[in-house]
Amino acid sequence: MDSKDIINPINGTFLPHLLLPLSQLLALTLPPFKLRKHIFVPIIAGLLGATYTTHFANTAAGRALAGAHWTVALGTLEKLLFGVPEKDYWRNGKPRQEAMAMSFGFAKFRWALSLLATQRGIGWNFQVKGVPSMKAPESKWPFLAYQFQKWAKSYILSDLLYTYFDTYHHYEGINMAFMDLRARTWSGSLLNAFCAGAKLYFPIQMHYCFASIVSPMQDWPPAFGDISKATSVRKFWGSFWHQFIRKIFAGYSDFLARFLNLRPGTNFNSYFKLYVSFAISGITHGLMTYTMPANRFHSFNDRFLSVFTCFVGNAMAIHFEDIVINIYGRLGGTKKVDKLWKRLPLCPKLIMSDTVISLVDSSIYMLHAAIHHPYRLALYIIVIYFTRRILNRLLVPPSISVAPRIPTYLPFGIDFIVWSAYYNSTNQDLKLWSTIFRRYGRGTAPYTAEVVLGGDRVIFTADHENIKAVLATKFSDYGKGPKFYHDWKEFLGDSIFATDGRLWQDARGLIKPLFLRQRIEDLAVFEKHTVKLTRMLQGPEGQPIDVDVKDLFFRFTLDVATDFLFGQAINSLDNPREQFMEVFISETLSLERDELEKLTKSDRGYTFLSALALYTRDAKQIRDQLVAVLLAGRDTTAATLSWVLHELSGHPDMVRRLRREIAQHVKPGQNPSFAELKAMKYLQAILNETLRMYPAIPFNMRIALDDTSLPRGGGSDGNQFISVKKDTIIAYTPLVMMRRNDLYPATYSNGDKFPDANTFDPERWLHPSVLHTSEKDADASDMKASGFNNKEWSPRPWTYIPFNGGPRICLGQQFALTEMGYTLVRIFQQFARVERRMEPDEMGILSANIVLTPKNGVRVAFFKEEEEEED
Template structure:
């Protein structure tokens, strides 16, 4: 039958073969030769491959990931796979994409620090997040990212000076929303509403006040519902399959091919709400400046600072949404995980209460919060075991090298070619027994404290709850201060806690990670003395 093909088809096939051979030869002599020289000069050795039945496309890995995400054990799957391989760095192929998976601190120091300019966020992440977040600090690289960073940094430095008064009115709303008769309450839901109220107060100058007694604002409710939907839809893990969910970031690339008209409509709702606030702030800018000149002190509002720096309304909206994501979701996830553990561990609760009782009922200020060592240890331990961004990645923009992971002993350098992604799991690295001891999987705040002759844990690149290098979280101190203040105030008001959830902690991953079962507890208020 092949002899009956037209002569023109033979010529086309021959031309294709010639072009393919020419390209391969050119690649071998140019890019290939350059890569071979780099590999030889750095002493790079091959990585051990991830154990897939399908070594070419990794279809079995995709299916296993789908099941693991659906069963809320995706983080454990990564840990189990690396434990089975017996290495800290491995090579993984999924469809046409290749990844270097690592939990080596030296490699993360390289990617996030010393070789920072060799890596980017990657095209996939940008395409997924930009429709909602726009061009902001979490969706850009290079000069655009640097501009966002420089624009935001002074504002966050101002929030770090310790003005905790803005938290108090929202904490009072939180306290009022908690039953005082010992009935069950899911603190996770309240923490997400609380952190949204605080974040919008800080960013917009107008809080959503979703925890305020008698809250009933249809426009705010529509914004909040749309905002939550967009966050869940960004990776599909928060939606049911009927709503278009496809179970997590492992399948996130499918979002680029699956239309979601509701997502587009909900993004418009969010944008319209924020745009109105931006336009109002710009309209009132001159009047506000005139008023500020008459006052010795002024209330800090993030939106007002941005409006003073740029006229670009879209840029302002994008930066607000980027920081709102960080301010709302990461802090709420951290608080939920902290209080889940506190409810399960009476010995930790009792020791923390002793530290807080030393305040004698006074509202904590920034300086006193800074000096509460056991509280800091509790927060550190929660962020170690339950990092709110448990996995992350970067894409190589040039041919480059990681310092360790290659060879039989895993100590040789590793070649990373341009376009390849480096993926890491903080969840797994933070549980390495060679870094944290045989009790690495136990919740043990004492490991962070200097007690007697025992020196507390000192960490570097093996502990990265807030990222590291030039892109380290600029809101880190604000988030820790907020979580500290909330924890102290709730424990001052409710000195007794009981868990109402018999299940162990299980992961719920969207853009952040928190507990699947929420934080179901009963809180008992302090007895008021009679006049």
């Protein structure tokens, strides 16, 4: 290293670093008195500022280890200014009472020392961090001796490490000013990484040793645990380090992930939030460095950027650790190595992770230098390419049968992620999926492909045989998975949409009685809300007005759903404001069991809420099931009704035919019955075609719960099976499948012509049946369950699944079809025609945010008279 690169250490006095903790101890040890705050606040504040001034800034290891951390000093200031430390530092009752009762003396001194050492108190740390306590030692002096020798060992090693970093100017881990190719060799990176990992470990170990020594015996060892028990870098940051701050940053990252509409339950979503959390933490800590006076050598790189890159590097370390564990598990693994990894202390893992950080750091600077030398840049690109190939091979071993690979050219499939995010943000998801299958599909079964994204193997499919396997024939092999349950638990809880296994069965058993036939045939719940709806489709005097029926349908279906569930609508058509279900739940739970039994036995008093309350008094369980049914009963039905009006407003001939059918089955001035709705074939054809063209849930996913397979998509011809390892993501799309021309042909066996599968045409459902041989097998029962028979044409089994299929088939499909049919009949009993009131480029844009809706709404006008025909 050149002499000009060496910075002479700054000499300074150690005095303020010693006086700062002593002044805090004195403030906390003395009995509370009136002027305590006025005396000690300026003293502590002044010493705190002095420790970071140039004259007193000595970077020797002794100052860093003996002086109290500045956040502790700020914490003491806060409690002195705004409260009473004896009360506010402790969250549980006994230590607080003891602190208030203590007089000035050794016991109060030890209490204050313990309070400072643990920053907030042992009981507080236990409650916030949630780390289980360990078994207390039986003997006092051997335990103290052990803690002291461990403290001394950690001090010596930490002092050596800090001295190394001070000598080579790696202050606080990273100093960007000295990261160039001359100083950042591969061997230097390994040495720096070793020191960085161990430098973090040993001072924290000293902290816990000291806390044990000064704490009362009944609190040994400290309830917040021993750092050596953290068995991974992820657990270290997740359980032992600033848990209360981490939760705040995690909340910001969750909000950003939802704002960007990232799909929950995927590795990309999880790692995006991981990097964002650490980036926010890095920015916060980087800005904190500007609250401290710096010496003349510190630049922006030294102060802000060095801290920021350190935090982002720790996110990279966690990511790397997960990749190593993932690859090892996919290659088979052994129980012995698994046990060894779990027993391995944190220190070697931190060293390994920091090694990765340093190597990546070195690679960044190598790339910076390579830009100025083209041959180096070319070499660097080659290295990245082959590294990516090797990682993909390890994640998906070549011994298993795979689907056609979607090529990616950047690590972890970043280019594909950006590509798909662009299509999603521009509402072109259908184009994206169609492009994937067109470009990469293989042979005679081209509707399956796969890619590796951020360590996850993702299989995309629109093949009905594969979807059938996932949803039915291999139902137990696929599910929502623990990651999806964890990500959505706060909202969906233990409902049918987030659970697997026994939890899912129990939730489905709770909901099933809601949709008994006698409940669905009672149409009174629809009538009172359709009356309100039809009034809002016209002006005060009955004149035509422009309305966005998408907005009205979402409010209408919310009223119907809450009326059906709670026995009382929230009347959002009259007053479009959100209300909460907690009021309904609390009122129902206040009823006695015999009252609930009377209500559930009478049709007039029956509600889903009262039936649930009869089964369980757990408010959370009731809420979970209500949210599930409300979500399914509102959004999907409203979206489908919006698409029906979108299509009918552009096809006046269909409206005229529908009105003729309504007049044939329903007498003027009367409401339709359940039997009359089912008898209207053209009405059912319109609904079937809308659900085919615009399925409410256009894209869905499952996780492989065990090693399994898919029946098609592998091999050179696409007709061989695909091996599916545990935790593989299966993304399937009813939207693409139900628009396939090979499944919905334009020409039938008798030569009749129909528009292609991307054209809205209810007539296809009224064509005389052309029986498929596959309809004679067991799958035909699924078609009959969906309302099909052999008198009209019906699609092959598993090629029409707007309500999903298999054991998870939608329980409320008949309720939804009845609600939509009833609503359309009542609308077109009053209105003769409907016209579009939108520009062509605004119409029909598919917005796939869980539920498929028209992005720009559906603005139309309703007329009570037919349009006059010109002579």
